[in-house]
Amino acid sequence: MARYDLNDSAPGTRTIGTVSGISRKGLPSGTVGVLGALVIGLSVCAPAYTLTAAVGPAASEVGYQTPAIFLMGFIPMLLVALGYRALNTAMPDSGTSFTWVTRAFGPWVGWMAGWGLIAATVLVLSNLAGIAVEFLFQSIAILANAPGIADLAGNRFINIFVCLGFMAMATVISYRGMTSTKIYQYITVIFQMAIMVWFIVAMFVGSADPANAEGATPALSWFNPFEVTSFGVFASGIAVSIFVYWGWDTILTMGEETKPARGRLPTESKAAMILVVILVVLYVGTATATVAYAGLGDGPSGLGNPAIIENVFAALAHPVMGSAAIMLSLAILVSAMASINSTAISPARTLLAMSHYGALPPAIKKVHPKYKSPHVALLISAIVASVFYAVMRFLSEDVLWDTITALGMMVCFYYGLTALASPWYFRKSAPREGIGAVMSQIVLPGIGGVLLLIVFVTTTIDSMDPAAGSGSNILGVGLVGIIGVVVLLLGVVLMLVQSTRSKDFFRGRLLPQADVTTDTSAIRLFDDHG
Secondary structure (H helix, E strand, O other), rough: OOOEEEEEEOOEEEOOOEEEOOOOOOOOOEEEEHHHHHHHHHHHHHHHHHHHHHHHHHHHHHHHHHHHHHHHHHHHHHHHHHHHHHHHHHHOOOOOHHHHHHHHOHHHHHHHHHHHHHHHHHHHHHHHHHHHHHHHHHHHHHHHOOOHHHHHHHHHHHHHHHHHHHHHHHHHHHHHOOOHHHHHHHHHHHHHHHHHHHHHHHHHHHHHHOOOOOOOOOOHHHHHHHHOOOOOHHHHHHHHHHHHHHHHHHHHHHHOOEEOOOOOOOOOHHHHHHHHHHHHHHHHHHHHHHHHHHHOOOOOOOOOOOOOOOOOOHHHHHHHHHHHHHHHHHHHHHHHHHHHHHHHHHHHHHHHHHHHOOOOOHHHHOOOOOOOOHHHHHHHHHHHHHHHHHHHHHHHHHHHHHHHHHHHHHHHHHHHHHHHHHHHOOOOOOOHHHHHHHHHHHHHHHHEEEEHHHHHHHHHHHHHHHHHOOOOEEEEEEEEHHHHHHHHHHHHHHHHHHHHOHHHOOOOOOOOOOOOOOOOOOOOOOOOOE
C-alpha cells in the first residue's frame, strides 16, 4: 500500500495524500494488535450480558424463529462491515461514522451520524450498568444462600446508587488509558467465553432431558425468517438482534492506536471481520439452545414469562447449571462490568474527533498528558449515561427492555448512514478497481445501509404504540418511541446550536467533503515519523 506523508494544512487540520483534513488527535499509536483489538471488541459486545438481555425480547417478538432473527440480524451487519472496512482502509480515524459520513455527505449529515453513535452508546452504557446491578445482588444471594438479597436490585434507590458505582469504577479504568483497559479485558473475556460455552452445551443437553417438560427439539423452521408473522414483527426482531451485534465497530475507533498491518488489511479491520464471524456463531447457537431448553411457555423459566423477559439467564442459571449457577451469574456480572469499561472507548473517541474537527466545543478534545486517554470526553459519556439511567429507572419498571429496543433504533440509524457513505464515497474510484471493489465498496454496503434505515423507520413508527417494548407509555405514546424521537431531536437542537459557534466546520472547511474524482481506496493514515 502506498505511503502518504502528512503535511501542514489549514489551522487544526492536516493533509494525508488527497484526504484533506484527516489528522491525529494525540492518541498513542502502535499499542493494540489484532488479538488485543479482538478481545476489546468481544468485551464491548459482551456476549454473556447481551444475550441475557436480548433473548427474551427477541423471543417475545418472533417466538421459535428467534435463531432465525439472530441469523438475519447478522446479514445487514456483514454488509455494513464491508463498508466500514473499506472506509477504515481509506480513512482510519477515531471518529469513524462521524468522520466518514462527513467526508461523504457533508458536515450536517456527518454530525447526526456521530450523534447517533454517541446516543446509542449512552443507552447501552445505562443498560449495562443495570444488568450489572441485578447480577451483583443475584451473585451475593447465591453465595450467601439468601434469595431475598436478589430483591434489593428492585429497590430504585439502591439500584441507582450501585449503578453509579459501577459507572465510576469503569470510568476510572478507562481513564488510565488503552493499555490498562486491554489487560483488564483479556481476563474478563476469557472467563465469560468459557462459561458461555459451558452454559450453551448444558442447555442443549438439558433440552433433551425427559424431565424438562418445556424442552423442544430444534427444527429447521427455527432458522426460517419467512415464518415470522409480519414485516413489523420481523423489523422489531431485527432491531433487537442488531442490538446483540452492536459494538464490533468500536474496534475501528482504535484505528489510530493499532499496530502496523501485516498485509493489505489494516489491523483493526482484520480484527473486526474476525469478531463478526465469532459473534454470529455464538449468538445463533445460544438462541437455539435457549429456545430448545426453555420453550415459549409462561412457566418460571419459559421465554413467554414476562417476569423474566429482561434477564432470561438469571431464571435459567440454576435449572441449567445446578450448583454451578453462581459461575454464570459471575460471568454475566463480569461481562457487564467489563463492557461498561470498553464500551466507553467508542463515544469518548467519537466525541474527541468531533471536538478535534470543530463539530463540538474545543474543551472536549483534551487528551490526558500521562495516560493518553480522551479523559474529558470519557467523563462526559459516563455522566450522561448515569443521569439517563437514573431518569429511566423512575420512568419505567422495565427500563432494561425499553432501552434495548431504543438502542436498536439508534444503531440502525447511524449504521445505515455509515454504510451508505461507502458507495457514495467510492462511487467513482471503485469502478476503476474492478468488480470486486464495486461489490464490496458500493453494492453490498449500499444494500446493508438501505435495509437498516428501513428497519429504523419501521421500528420508530411501531414503537409509538403504547404496547411497544415493555408497554410503558406516556400519555398513550410508547416510551420506546418517545426515547428514540427525543434523542434524535435533541441531536438536531445541539447541532443547530453548535453550528452558530463553529461555522468553519459546518461550512466544510475543517473536514471537507471528499473529492471523489481521486482514487481514495489506498489512502492510509501515517504519523510524522512514517
